[in-house]
Amino acid sequence: MSKEARLELDGKVFTLPTVEGTEGEKAVDVSTLRAATQYITLDDGYGNTGSCTSKVTFIDGDKGILRYRGIPIEELAERSTFVETSYLLIYGTLPTRAQLKTFSDLLTRHQFLHEDMTYHFEGFPTAAHPMAILSSMINAASCFDAGLMNWQWGKNQQFDIYAAQLISQVRTIAAYSYRKSKGLPLIYPKQSYKYTENFLHMMFSMPYEDFEIKPEVVKALDLIFLLHADHEQNCSTSTVRMVASSQANLFASCAAGVCALWGPLHGGANQAVLEMLDQIHRDGDDGSKFIAAAKDKNSGKKLMGFGHRVYKNHDPRATIIKKACDDVLAKLNISDPLLDIAKKLEEAALKDSYFVERKLYPNVDFYSGIIMRAIGIPVEMFTVIFAIGRMPGWIANYKEIMEEPKSRIYRPRQIYTGRTLNPFVPLGDRK
Ligand code: ACO
Numbered sequence: 001m002s003k004e005a006r007l008e009l010d011g012k013v014f015t016l017p018t019v020e021g022t023e024g025e026k027a028v029d030v031s032t033l034r035a036a037t038q039y040i041t042l043d044d045g046y047g048n049t050g051s052c053t054s055k056v057t058f059i060d061g062d063k064g065i066l067r068y069r070g071i072p073i074e075e076l077a078e079r080s081t082f083v084e085t086s087y088l089l090i091y092g093t094l095p096t097r098a099q100l101k102t103f104s105d106l107l108t109r110h111q112f113l114h115e116d117m118t119y120h121f122e123g124f125p126t127a128a129h130p131m132a133i134l135s136s137m138i139n140a141a142s143c144f145d146a147g148l149m150n151w152q153w154g155k156n157q158q159f160d161i162y163a164a165q166l167i168s169q170v171r172t173i174a175a176y177s178y179r180k181s182k183g184l185p186l187i188y189p190k191q192s193y194k195y196t197e198n199f200l201h202m203m204f205s206m207p208y209e210d211f212e213i214k215p216e217v218v219k220a221l222d223l224i225f226l227l228h229a230d231h232e233q234n235c236s237t238s239t240v241r242m243v244a245s246s247q248a249n250l251f252a253s254c255a256a257g258v259c260a261l262w263g264p265l266h267g268g269a270n271q272a273v274l275e276m277l278d279q280i281h282r283d284g285d286d287g288s289k290f291i292a293a294a295k296d297k298n299s300g301k302k303l304m305g306f307g308h309r310v311y312k313n314h315d316p317r318a319t320i321i322k323k324a325c326d327d328v329l330a331k332l333n334i335s336d337p338l339l340d341i342a343k344k345l346e347e348a349a350l351k352d353s354y355f356v357e358r359k360l361y362p363n364v365d366f367y368s369g370i371i372m373r374a375i376g377i378p379v380e381m382f383t384v385i386f387a388i389g390r391m392p393g394w395i396a397n398y399k400e401i402m403e404e405p406k407s408r409i410y411r412p413r414q415i416y417t418g419r420t421l422n423p424f425v426p427l428g429d430r431k
Contacts, residue, residue, distance in 0.1 A: 009037050023058055040413045047309065050233075051410070052241065056089060056396045057232040061310035066317065068230055069093070077320045082225040083107065083195050086392035089230050090163055090399060104194075106164035111189040111198065113172055114144040121180045130384045131268075133177035134170070135258035141169055142251035151249060153402040162250050163395045170254075170391050171195065174384045175202030181380070196222040199388070204376065217375045220328040221385070224368055227317045228386050230393025234309075236260040236267065240394040244401045245410040257394045258387050264304070267365075267390070270382040273305035274369040277338040280345075287345040295354045303349060305366030307358070317364035325367045325374075334374050342370060 004015045005028045014036055019027045027050045030041050043049045058067045066073040069088050076085050080094075087095040087103050095103060120140055124133050142148045148162055172189060179186050179202075187205045189198045196218050204211035231237065239260035244253040261267035280290050293299040294306075308315055329336060346362055349355040372382055401407055 057230045064314040089392045089396040107168040110165035111168040130177040131262040137173045139255040216331040225389035228389030242410045267383045267386040269365040270369045307360040312359040315363045318362045321367045
């Protein structure tokens, strides 16, 4: 029998049901609270609010656990690929050989953009941030498909195609936005290349010469995509669910996710980490001055790539990526002074009582930027790489919200703290 919570308010006792997840996570269900008591719950920043139940991803932030559909991230990082993991997230199980082939074929078939879309890239100034281009162009892509614009969940059978189209085209759009920012000709995807190889080809090949695709580079980038593929109800995924709850189409919902991801406190942190390391290097600091500034609330500085709303022990993705970073730098025979600074910063911060007491540890972004720099990804593309990786997670969450029979539009309440009734004063009488 499920437990009930008892709440005493204004001299009356109310009972509220509780909910328990498959991993023992507990919640008090407050959905009837306002109707019964006139009170709402107030939770600025949603730190203590479950916005949904979900079967996609499990995180235990205290133990540093991350699992996609029950499978530990460490096993997926070791044994899976981004494409296979995408299938797992969206459809709930690892694909059979035949299912994986069908899914991969769909990705290949839908990787080209509508040719007219290429003209839209012309309208952006060269200095436009690729995240701005990415979100606009994902939304624009839906305008080129009448079926998608008018598509309604449950009424059309095209979800598999649209999901594959989005995963595949986000990579093409991302590469095109980079080419545009450099004034380079667009390079079309190649049928013979797999997902990650094709991204590198579209980014770096030239019409007269194909880019040399090194297996260690493909492996490192594929791992980055996979590690970012989902992370339960973070800022961007909640945004996707919020937009999807109004029954907006898949592309519009995921374009909103890209906007939410852009900020430096979320996906934009990978770019911010590299800029921070570069600044420390240029200042000739060994990291100690920056750490002192990050502890001073008046400095406006933070140790970027440190801290997480959920992980309070370690971020398992950071552990995997730190090792991958060492491996790829060794294989490519690169020595990077910024990696040395990152290691010193991490060592110093992990011994510093400020960071220890607040349980601030390196997150996935702390080392991912160094790998991306080593494999030649320009810094302004770092968050775009994160967005490509996160696409299957957003799609899985979109699908989940559409399949939920009791799904309602997301509409939080607020406590109003502004002026009370305030009569309009005509312009001539205002002081
Ligand atoms: N450097 C210095 N101090 C920090 C840092 C940091 N990176 N992160 C948190 N703190 C401090 C806060 O100032 C606060 O101190 P206080 O208790 O004295 O006021 C305390 O630690 C708790 O931090 P909150 O801001 O309450 O943590 P919250 O859960 O709201 O934020 C966040 C988490 C946004 C990730 C934050 O740690 C941060 O800004 N980190 C740097 C940016 C970053 O790396 N973002 C990527 C997140 S991972 C991802 O999106 C993939």
